[in-house]
Amino acid sequence: MSRERARRRAEREAEQARQAALRAERRARSARRRERLDRLTAPVAAVLPRRGVRIAGQRGILARRRRAQNGVVAVLFLIVQVIAWLLVSSWAARFGVLVLSLLLVPVLVTVAFDRRS
Template identity: 85%
Template structure:
């Protein structure tokens, strides 16, 4: 019986030694990574604030709807610009399409997405 206990104890100790070696290796790897990151970010540390400034995004159904609408407007604006660039080779026509789009986007957004009416 004592031989069996001794064998199990030896197995437990071997497993604990293996786990300790794995932990030590992991900690060494983490320390190397921290040192490397510190060397890379140290020159910029003087320029950046200590704690990152978090800007909380708006949440909720109205904010989600507004983000979706802005995305649709941006994609449509880009599609119009790409079509203008593909159709016309004249720089004046392309510039005119850009200026006209920039002037008409706020009007169309107001007409289509206005919730006051």
């Protein structure tokens, strides 16, 4: 009976040692991979925020209103561009509408949404 228990214990310990060796190998491989990735991304990491750090967006009524206004402006800009592409066949005129739209959007946003006046 004690020989049988000793044999099973030896098998268990051998299996545990094998599992520990596999875990150690995985950890070492992961560490090597992480090291390679850190070496590749080190120049970029100096510029970008750390991984996992969230940059919180603005909340509240004013932020929601601003997002809604920006959405309306973007949709209207796209509608103007689609209409210009459908109605005008000249590439120069299409480009002119694009440039004119890009120049007039800030003016119209200021006139329509400015709260200072």
